[in-house]
Amino acid sequence: MENQRINGNDLLAIGYQENHAMGVALKINKKRLGFTREEMLVTFKAVLEQPESYLHDPVFKPLAEVLLSIDTLEDETIALKEEALNYAVYGAEHIEDGAKKQMHVAMKLPVTVAGALMPDAHQGYGLPIGGVLATNNAVIPYGVGVDIGCRMALSVFDLPAEYLNTHHDTLKNVLKHSTRFGAGHGFLRHERTDHAVLDHSLFETHDFIRSLKDKAWTQLGSSGGGNHFVEFGIMEFASADATLGVAPGKYLALLTHSGSRGLGATIAGHYTKLAKEICKLPYEAQHLAYLDLHTAEGQEYWLAMNLAGDYASACHEVIHDKIRKALGAELLTKVENHHNFAWKEQFEGEEVIVHRKGATPAGKDTMGIIPGSMATLGFLVRGKGEETAINSASHGAGRLMSRTQAIKTLSATDLKTLLEDQGVTLLGAGIDEAPMAYKDIHTVMSAQTDLVDIVATFSPKIVRMADDGSRED
Known part of the structure; x- marks a missing residue:
């Protein structure tokens, strides 16, 4: 199978070590550039043995340069702790080894104070999805995540459940016209909504953030x-x-x-790159590069992260207000919580920075929302304030299979049958978001009874999603 993907184990087998040279080699391999798998492996070995011979090669020059400077790079590298700190795991039997391995590495960071892994955890970049990490005065951009301040927002209206049946088509149209979905999508200038978040001082005083204001306005409410x-x-x-x-x-x-849409993603990319340049960690921990909050760069990211969080909240506010007005309904209650964020909190009597990447704040009496999937129950919960879990809970059911695996193995017919059985109308979405691609939400909830109490349940009935994350239906 000449096009089979080359991985780290293949490179280890021909003499590479698990360091930055391996990362550069894997990046080159992604492009393949006309080489067969065997030709690529042969050349990788040749570059390893004689890097100086490839300093002018248009493809392998970056690898040759890293190999020749590897000793200097390793001298500049910040050492990890020899032993990883212990951390709490909830629902361990349902969490993949990749997520546990990532958490193990995070627990070796010199700034790590404590950690926990939620029952919906699965592998991500840097910190696993469902990972909670407390650090000493340091913030990790990839510990926060790319979609900064991603959140759940719930509005309960003064309308009976039967309204779903009597006004089904009306509700479908309301969902279709109240937002935009997918990467890059937003509103035309005459459709845009004003909001106080756009008046934030960073949009005026910070050149990088100022360059993102038009994008932020375009996507506000999407x-x-x-x-x-x-x-x-x-x-x-x-x-x-x-x-x-x-x-x-x-x-x-x-x-x-x-x-936080494109605003948050751009902020995340910018400061992750900056953190990697400043904080040189070993190869296995490179995505956990952190910024000291005593530095200008750390303070810049902290302010930008909080702006992205405020912007994400504003997007939900715009959507919920549009829909409430379209229904002519009164609001009985509203609950909102976010993940993919970092907070200054107290842990064992000390101030720490708590990263919750795909994890819900669950401090004592803190309200949260934990959804299942498009055809399974979601839960309104109240936190118990369990310090072992760093006052956290899961942020959903968690993926059981990757998007690629779901697309290859799941049946559109089976999805249609499941949705019909549950009385769910689906607008948009791909097979990669099928309920079968997710863990069983009841299993996840049973693994965190020490973390939250269930207050109410939410049963989805009309669901609007992007078709594939990049286009409208």
């Missing part, structure tokens, strides 16, 4: 691709909740999931 959604469903409160002021019963509710 939604992302992938697993982001806007959906109507039935919210069921089995008993009264005094804090929320909602009586027992079933209500029409709106649930949204999205983040």
